[in-house]
Amino acid sequence: MSVLCPPTTYLPPIAKIASFSVTQLLDALTYLQSLYHPEVRGSRRKRVQVPVSNGEENLPLRHENDSELQAIRSDAFERSYSIRWLTTLITQLEVWQDLSHSEEVSLDDIGMPEPTLAYTEIIVQQAASLLAICAGVAAAGIITRNFVFGSTDGQRRVEAQITDIPLDNNDYGSVGAQTWGGACILSEMIVEDPERFGLDSSSHSPELRRLNVLELGAGTGLVSLVVMKLLDTLPSSNHREVHVVATDFHPSVLANLRSNIDANVSSTHNQITSTHSITTHSLDWSSFSTTPRPDCLSYPFDVVLGADIIYEAQHAVWIRDCLKGLVWRPSDGTVSPAAFHLVIPLRPTHTFESNTVESVFFKACDVDPNGDADLVILSKEYITCDAYGDHTHGQGLDEDVEYVYYKIGWFNARL
Numbered sequence: 001m002s003v004l005c006p007p008t009t010y011l012p013p014i015a016k017i018a019s020f021s022v023t024q025l026l027d028a029l030t031y032l033q034s035l036y037h038p039e040v041r042g043s044r045r046k047r048v049q050v051p052v053s054n055g056e057e058n059l060p061l062r063h064e065n066d067s068e069l070q071a072i073r074s075d076a077f078e079r080s081y082s083i084r085w086l087t088t089l090i091t092q093l094e095v096w097q098d099l100s101h102s103e104e105v106s107l108d109d110i111g112m113p114e115p116t117l118a119y120t121e122i123i124v125q126q127a128a129s130l131l132a133i134c135a136g137v138a139a140a141g142i143i144t145r146n147f148v149f150g151s152t153d154g155q156r157r158v159e160a161q162i163t164d165i166p167l168d169n170n171d172y173g174s175v176g177a178q179t180w181g182g183a184c185i186l187s188e189m190i191v192e193d194p195e196r197f198g199l200d201s202s203s204h205s206p207e208l209r210r211l212n213v214l215e216l217g218a219g220t221g222l223v224s225l226v227v228m229k230l231l232d233t234l235p236s237s238n239h240r241e242v243h244v245v246a247t248d249f250h251p252s253v254l255a256n257l258r259s260n261i262d263a264n265v266s267s268t269h270n271q272i273t274s275t276h277s278i279t280t281h282s283l284d285w286s287s288f289s290t291t292p293r294p295d296c297l298s299y300p301f302d303v304v305l306g307a308d309i310i311y312e313a314q315h316a317v318w319i320r321d322c323l324k325g326l327v328w329r330p331s332d333g334t335v336s337p338a339a340f341h342l343v344i345p346l347r348p349t350h351t352f353e354s355n356t357v358e359s360v361f362f363k364a365c366d367v368d369p370n371g372d373a374d375l376v377i378l379s380k381e382y383i384t385c386d387a388y389g390d391h392t393h394g395q396g397l398d399e400d401v402e403y404v405y406y407k408i409g410w411f412n413a414r415l
Contacts, residue, residue, distance in 0.1 A: 004068060004069060006072050006075065007032065007072075007078050007079075007081050007082045007085065008077075008078060008081050010028070010031055011032075011081075011082070014084070017088065017089055017092055018092065022123070025089070025123055026123065026126075029127060032082055032086070032134070033126075033130060035069075036073065036079070036082070036133055036134050036143070037130070037133050037143060037145070038143070039145075040179050040180065040181050040184050041181055044386050045185060045188065045383055045385050070166075074166065082130075083131060083134050083135055086127050086128075086130055086134065087131065089127050090124055090128060090131065093120050093123060093127075142164065143163070144162070144163045144164075145161070146159065146160075146161050147159065147161075147162060147187070147222065147226075149188050149190075149226060150191065151191055151192050151193075156191055156233065157191075158187075158191050158226050158230050158233075160222060160225045160226055160229065161260075161264060162220050162221065162222050162225075162260055163220070163256065163260055163263070164178040164179055164256075165177045165178075165252065165256045175219075176217060176250060176253040177219070177252060177253050177256055178220065179219065179222055180219070180308040180345075181345065181385065181403070182308030182345055182403060183219065183222045183223050183307040183308060184222070185307070185383060186223050186341065186405075187222055187223050187226040189343075189405070190226060190227060190230065191230055194234065197303060197305075197341055198302055198338070198339060199211070199213075199227065199230065199234070199303060201236045210240070210241040210242070210243065211237070211240055211241070211242045211243070212243050212245075212300065212301045212302050212328075213227055213231075213242070213243065213244045213245070213301065213302065213303045213304075213305070214245050214304045214326060215244075215245070215304070215305045215306065216283070216304065216305070216306045216309055216319060217247070217248055217249075217307075217309035218246035219257065220257065220260055221246050221261050221264075222260075223305050223307055224244055224245075224278060224305075225260065225261060225264050225265070227244055227303075227305070228242075228278045231276060237276070239275070241276075242275060242276040242277070243277055243279075243296075244276075244277070245278075245279055245280070245296050245297065245301075246278065246279070246280045246281075247280070247281050247297075248280075248282070248283070249283060249284050249285075254280065254282055257280050258280050261280060265278060281294055281296050283297070285315070285318035285319055286314075288321060288325065289321055289322075289325065293325075300328035300338070301338065302328055302337070302338045303338070303339065303341070304323060304327055304338075304341070305340075305342075306319070306340065306341070306342045306343070307342075307343045308344055308345060309342070309344070310342075310344045310350075310353055310356065311353055312353060313353055315353070315356070316356040316360040316361070317356070317360055320361065320375060323408070324375065327340060327375070327410065329410060330373060330410050338409060339378065339407050340375070340407075340408040340409065341406075341407055341408075342357070343383070343404070343406075344357070344403065344406075345401060345402070345403050346402045346404060357377075357406060361376060361377050361406070362374070362376050362377065363377050364377070364378060367411055374410070374411060375408055375409065375411075376408065376409070376410075376411040377406055377407070377408055378409050379406070379407040380405070380406055380407075381404070382402060382403070383402070383403040383404070384401075384403075385400065385401045385402070387400065
């Protein structure tokens with residue numbers, strides 16, 4: 001499946017479905033799964049027991065030209081043909097299933113090999129699921145996935161349903177319309193160890209102050225929704241006021257962000273957890289210091305999150321300027337536990353942009369000990385992921401995607 005073909009070319013001819021084996025039919029279904037319901041590339045950390053899941057194990061389509069893949073995925077005729085092919089397959093399999101239970105009909109009469117007949121139910125279920133996905137796509141390029149994140153000890157589990165929408169005419173500013181691997185990785189890390197991210201206090205004092213969480217470049221909202229749902233389940237947050245603010249800038253991205261939050265947070269959420277809230281707002285990093293702040297961004301944040309948001313040279317500078325006004329700053333004689341948690345992929349095509357993080361944010365050891373408090377890199381961790389999951393190993397399709405996780409916070413050697 002390394003060569004990209006449209007469904008009209010790749011799928012077995014409709015009139016000859018009966019002559020194809022179980023392996024060929026399952027391969028065809030896997031092809032359609034990868035085309036119309038792909039997993040997020042680079043979203044599975046190596047040696048992690050509870051990986052991100054979209055509910056399906058599928059072998060992905062691989063092609064150097066993503067725009068060609070998107071063109072096929074967006075082609076209404078190809079999608080219509082796929083729907084017709086799936087409908088015919090299901091209908092024929094169900095007929096064969098009914099005939100197989102008839103005492104008057106033999107397998108030879110059905111014209112279907114016995115091994116295929118044994119797998120009929122599995123094939124029908126997979127085909128029906130794909131048919132619902134293909135037929136449910138109201139506009140080309142819209143993909144809805146179910147993400148599941150859990151802790152390795154099984155104590156925590158968070159689910160979110162996220163919809164990706166097409167980019168606006170290849171506008172690079174609308175990349176947040178789609179879910180990227182960095183968001184999956186950060187979400188997974190947060191669920192596994194919320195205390196590491198300042199989300200689960202060991203103190204159960206009812207006097208804990210309000211917890212303010214901000215996501216920069218929230219995109220489809222996966223990270224913000226995972227945080228909100230996680231905090232709803234943590235005992236330490238039961239009696240604590242929690243505010244999560246998901247921000248982005250591009251109009252279509254912001255609209256989809258709001259739609260995803262509405263789809264995941266029921267109208268009764270505030271009645272059940274009256275002290276917890278999640279909201280969205282537009283935030284232009286480039287003009288943050290020169291424009292009035294809305295109420296939802298007028299208070300300091302304890303936790304700021306960012307996933308895959310450094311892809312232009314000036315982004316790190318803009319983000320630093322935003323953080324100086326948004327991250328809870330320590331007062332004299334105190335140390336602020338507030339931090340910015342950033343996960344970015346190390347893309348060969350964006351090496352310069354990735355390196356800007358460490359040129360804009362210094363390491364704590366490089367800061368003037370006599371200077372004022374400054375935002376510095378407190379820790380750095382490399383994360384390696386399988387591009388498309390462990391199931392591709394041994395098939396010539398495995399490759400690694402590498403990320404780096406930065407924890408950035410206030411530092412003052414005199415405190």
